Amino acid sequence: xxxxxxxxxxxxxxxxxxxxxxxxxxxxxxxxxxxxxxxxxxxxxxxxxxxxxxxxxxxxxxxxxxxxxxxxxxxxxxxxxxxxxxxxxxxxxxxxxxxxxxxxxxxxxxxxxxxxxxxxxxxxxxxxxxxxxxxxxxxxxxxxxxxxxxxxxxxxxxxxxxxxxxxxxxxxxxxxxxxxxxxxxxxxxxxxxxxxxxxxxxxxxxxxxxxxxxxxxxxxxxxxxxxxxxxxxxxxxxxxxxxxxxxxxxxxxxxxxxxxxxxxxxxxxxxxxxxxxxxxxxxxxxxxx
Amino acid sequence: xxxxxxxxxxxxxxxxxxxxxxxxxxxxxxxxxxxxxxxxxxxxxxxxxxxxxxxxxxxxxxxxxxxxxxxxxxxxxxxxxxxxxxxxxxxxxxxxxxxxxxxxxxxxxxxxxxxxxxxxxxxxxxxxxxxxxxxxxxxxxxxxxxxxxxxxxxxxxxxxxxxxxxxxxxxxxxxxxxxxxxxxxxxxxxxxxxxxxxxxxxxxxxxxxxxxxxxxxxxxxxxxxxxxxxxxxxxxxxxxxxxxxxxxxxxxxxxxxxxxxxxxxxxxxxxxxxxxxxxxxxxxxxxxxxxxxxxxxxxxxxxxxxxxxxxxxxxxxxxxxxxxxx
Numbered sequence: 134x135x136x137x138x139x140x141x142x143x144x145x146x147x148x149x150x151x152x153x154x155x156x157x158x159x160x161x162x163x164x165x166x167x168x169x170x171x172x173x174x175x176x177x178x179x180x181x182x183x184x185x186x187x188x189x190x191x192x193x194x195x196x197x198x199x200x201x202x203x204x205x206x207x208x209x210x211x212x213x214x215x216x217x218x219x220x221x222x223x224x225x226x227x228x229x230x231x232x233x234x235x236x237x238x239x240x241x242x243x244x245x246x247x248x249x250x251x252x253x254x255x256x257x258x259x260x261x262x263x264x265x266x267x268x269x270x271x272x273x274x275x276x277x278x279x280x281x282x283x284x285x286x287x288x289x290x291x292x293x294x295x296x297x298x299x300x301x302x303x304x305x306x307x308x309x310x311x312x313x314x315x316x317x318x319x320x321x322x323x324x325x326x327x328x329x330x331x332x333x334x335x336x337x338x339x340x341x342x343x344x345x346x347x348x349x350x351x352x353x354x355x356x357x358x359x360x361x362x363x364x365x366x367x368x369x370x371x372x373x374x375x376x377x378x379x380x381x382x383x384x385x386x387x388x389x390x391x392x393x394x395x396x397x398x399x400x401x402x403x404x405x406x407x408x409x410x411x412x413x414x415x416x417x418x419x420x421x422x
Numbered sequence: 423x424x425x426x427x428x429x430x431x432x433x434x435x436x437x438x439x440x441x442x443x444x445x446x447x448x449x450x451x452x453x454x455x456x457x458x459x460x461x462x463x464x465x466x467x468x469x470x471x472x473x474x475x476x477x478x479x480x481x482x483x484x485x486x487x488x489x490x491x492x493x494x495x496x497x498x499x500x501x502x503x504x505x506x507x508x509x510x511x512x513x514x515x516x517x518x519x520x521x522x523x524x525x526x527x528x529x530x531x532x533x534x535x536x537x538x539x540x541x542x543x544x545x546x547x548x549x550x551x552x553x554x555x556x557x558x559x560x561x562x563x564x565x566x567x568x569x570x571x572x573x574x575x576x577x578x579x580x581x582x583x584x585x586x587x588x589x590x591x592x593x594x595x596x597x598x599x600x601x602x603x604x605x606x607x608x609x610x611x612x613x614x615x616x617x618x619x620x621x622x623x624x625x626x627x628x629x630x631x632x633x634x635x636x637x638x639x640x641x642x643x644x645x646x647x648x649x650x651x652x653x654x655x656x657x658x659x660x661x662x663x664x665x666x667x668x669x670x671x672x673x674x675x676x677x678x679x680x681x682x683x684x685x686x687x688x689x690x691x692x693x694x695x696x697x698x699x700x701x702x703x704x705x706x707x708x709x710x711x712x713x714x715x716x717x718x719x720x721x722x723x724x725x726x727x728x729x730x731x732x733x734x735x736x737x738x739x740x741x742x743x744x745x746x747x748x
Contacts, residue, residue, distance in 0.1 A: 142578040142610075143536045145502040152531040159528035163517070170516055240512040244573075247476060248529040249501040 148249055156250040160258025161265065164229060168266045174228065175270065182221045182274050186210055186281055207375060210281035212383050215365035216338025218274055218293065219300060219358060223332065225270045226301045227325050229263030230308020234321040252418045256309060260411050263305030264298055271297040282373075289372045293365060299400065300361040303407030307357075310410050313417035332358045337366075343385040354389065357406050360399040363387050367396050427490055429454045429581050429613035430475060434484035437470050444470040446636035447484065452615060454580075457607055459627030460617040461717070463729050467636040468617040469509065472585050475615070476506055489580040502530070505574030505582040505612075509589060511566055515559030519550055519569050522558055523576055530577040537576075544572040547609070548602055564595035571602060575610065582606075584616035588623065600626055619729060621717040630717075632724055639724040644717060651715040651723045654692030657684040658699070659708045666705045673702055684711075688719065 146152060168175070190210035236242040245255050275290055283289075308325070315321045333339075335349075336358035345353065353359050363386060370384040387394045430452035437445040445467040452458040460468045473479040475488055477497045486493045489503035513522055520541065527537040545551040548568035553561070558569060567587065574582055587603070588596040600623065607614055616627070624630045624644060631641040640647055660666040666685050670676045678687035689695045692712035700707060721729050 143532050143540045143576075145577045146531050146533070148498050148531075155528050155531055159525055163514070163525060166521065167516055236514075239515075240508065240510050241514045243478075243508060244512045244514075244526070245529065247478060247501060247506055248526075249498045249531075250529055 145249065148251075153251055153254040156248070156254040157258040157261065160245070160255055161262040164232065164259070164262025164266055167232065168229075168269070175273075178221065178225055178228075178270055179273055181224065182217045183277070185217045185220070186214065186277065189213075190281065207373075207379055207383050208282050211283055211369070211373070212341075212366075213339055214278065214281050214283055215293075215369050216336070216362050218271060218297060218365055219336065219362045220333050220338055221274055222267045222271060222297050222301045222361075223304050223329060223358065225267040226263045226304035227308045227329065229266050230259070230305050230312050231318065231321050231325065233259055233309060233312045234315050234318050237316060238318055253415050256411065256415045256418055259309055260302060260305050260407075260414075263308070264301040267301030267305070268294060268298045271301075283369055284372055286372050289368060292368045296361070296364050296368065296400070299403050299407070300358075303357065303361070303403050303410065306407045306410035306414060309414040310417065313414055332356060335359070336362045337387075338362050341383060341385055342387060343382075354387065357403070359387060360394075360402045363394075364396045364399050427454075428452060428487070429456070429489060430458070430615060431487045432471075432475070432484070433486070435471065435474060435481055435486055436483040437467075437474060437479060438482045444636055445474070448633075448636075448638045449484075450631055450638060450641055452581075452613060454613050455607065455611055456628045457603070457614045457616070457626065459624050459630040460615070460633055461619065461621070461624045461630050461721070462617075462633035463619055466633040468619075468633055469585055471633075472583055472615070472617055476504060476583055477501055502577070503580045505577065505579035507567070507570045507574045507582070507584045507587055509585040511570070513558045513566055513569060513573075515557060518555050518557055519545070519561070520554040522569065523573055526573050526576050532577050540576060540578070544575050547575075547606070548572045562595075564591055564598065567591065567595075567599060568602065571599075571606075575606070575612075578610075579612060581613045581615060584614065586617055586619070588618070588620065596620075596623070621721070621729065624717050632721060634721075634725045640720065647720045648715045648717065651719050653688040653690050653715060653719070653723075655686065655688055655713045655715060655719060656692050656695065656699075656710065657682070657686045657713075658710045659684050661706050661708065666703065666707075669703050669705055673704075674698075688715075 187210075190208075190213055194209035233242065236245070246252070271294060275293060278285060278290075311324060311328075312321060315324065335353050335356045337353060338358070342350070342353055342359070342363075366384050367386065370380055375383075387399065428451040430450075432451070433449045435445055435448050436443065448467075448471065460471065462468050470479065474481050475486055475493060477493050477500050480494060488500045491499040491503065493500050514525070517525065523541050523545070524537070527534075527541065532540065542551065545554055548571055550565060550569055550572065553565070558566065561569060571584070571587070574584075584603070588599050591599065603614060603616075604626065606612070618624055627644065629641065629643050630647070631638045632647075633639070640650075642650070658666065663680055663685050667678045667680075670678045670685070670687060674689075676687050676689060678685050680686070696710055696712065699710070715723075718729065
């Protein structure tokens with residue numbers, strides 16, 4: 134085969150914000166390509182929420198409705214739906230963050246690290262990539278809303294998606310911070326498994342946070358996921374037709390020493406935590422420079 | 423890079439990992455348009471040096487300029503002007519060949535309009551245009567390496583670094599990779615800096631630097647290096663190798679060993695030595711061959727060991743070095 138005699142040389146421009154934005158975009162784009170290619174993962178990630186909602190939710194709700202009390206009118210499946218949403222976002226986001234460990238183990242990270250772009254652009258791209266992937270996955274979970282008595286209200290769905298995007302952002306940042314120091318995919322997923330379960334169980338995803346023993350109550354307040362689950366649940370219950378008493382039982386909000394934390398503050402907290410964790414991840418990746 | 427300036431210029435470069443001095447003060451210059459080879463056993467400090475030149479490792483001491491830019495102070499300028507093909511693969515197997523290149527073009531900020539045409543050029547150059555849509559993980563070892571070379575060239579670097587470009591490939595693929603490398607130099611007028619521990623490949627370079635235990639022990643064209651050895655390699659087949667070796671030692675004061683099934687030794691002006699050998703050895707000789715020194719002999723004459731021996735003894739040390747780099 135013939136080699137072009139006068140190859141056309143291309144010019145690599147000086148580093149600029151625009152160049153960094155292109156880098157962010159292509160790193161994000163790659164996450165989406167991976168997500169799309171790996172449809173097994175998509176299915177597997179959907180299976181878990183289905184299991185929680187339809188199997189565990191149904192199983193436990195028979196227990197609840199058979200007893201007396203206010204539980205009768207609110208389906209347990211409806212109650213745990215926001216929690217299941219948050220949990221599924223957590224899994225997807227952490228998986229996405231894990232891709233950077235994969236990149237390191239299989240060499241692709243080097244290709245990124247020797248490019249004339251800032252490490253910040255790469256970490257931000259990864260972070261947004263994880264968030265977008267988790268949000269896309271969330272759309273599929275939201276499609277189940279009707280099955281568990283959550284109305285398909287466009288405002289509600291938009292609210293939930295927005296909240297899940299922010300949650301995914303923070304959790305991806307958390308995953309990246311973990312991943313910065315870990316060199317093997319195996320240990321990353323090992324550590325992730327150990328970390329995810331307590332986060333989930335201490336977040337109010339599966340039970341209301343009022344009336345807990347003091348030790349458990351304190352632990353849940355220190356769990357960032359708590360502040361992701363609560364706004365989701367608040368949004369769902371705002372669109373349900375339930376009595377104030379039931380609402381107080383199932384959607385009590387999060388209190389700090391008796392003070393009810395407003396939803397906006399919870400959202401600010403989530404974003405703040407995300408930004409702090411992402412900054413931490415950026416610092417970690419820059420240190421290797 | 424103003425004309426006449428070196429493509430790579432290294433002065434007093436040192437890299438220490440804790441107590442281990444992987445690179446112990448080296449200096450050399452690579453001319454623009456040259457194919458420059460770093461030859462040495464594994465663990466000699468070749469990869470450490472290349473990593474410093476590529477801005478992946480910070481030198482402990484000394485300076486290095488690549489394409490006219492300082493590797494520490496002007497890191498981004500250096501990165502913009504170099505292409506890299508690493509020893510270990512750095513492709514994303516879940517992306518197609520073309521997607522791997524597009525990722526690279528975006529990351530390097532290559533203008534989109536130009537990138538498309540350039541991608542086609544480099545893919546055609548390495549013969550992968552027809553396979554561009556296939557996932558990189560379906561490529562053979564040689565194809566992957568070629569894709570990496572294409573990717574390294576995509577942003578029109580002035581210097582292309584190839585770290586052991588043919589390691590782990592079969593001989594046929596190795597020679598085709600070399601075909602591409604030489605063609606490339608002619609087509610792109612770029613400087614190629616590579617490391618290898620294959621002697622036969624070093625022959626393809628315009629100049630080679632022999633590196634051993636963190637130092638450059640020789641630097642010249644392959645021809646000049648071989649001429650500098652001054653001795654030819656003589657191999658004889660005899661009926662009694664043991665007696666022949668003893669006789670060589672006693673009558674000619676020549677040290678000989680059995681290598682490749684023949685009694686092997688080095689003497690100056692080998693062809694003139696052969697008649698004396700027949701007359702005076704006293705052991706029947708069945709056949710004789712005289713060959714000019716190879717790069718193996720060059721390596722031996724500078725380091726006192728063959729490259730294989732050097733790799734064996736350097737293994738522990740190499741492990742220490744490897745721990746410090748990633």
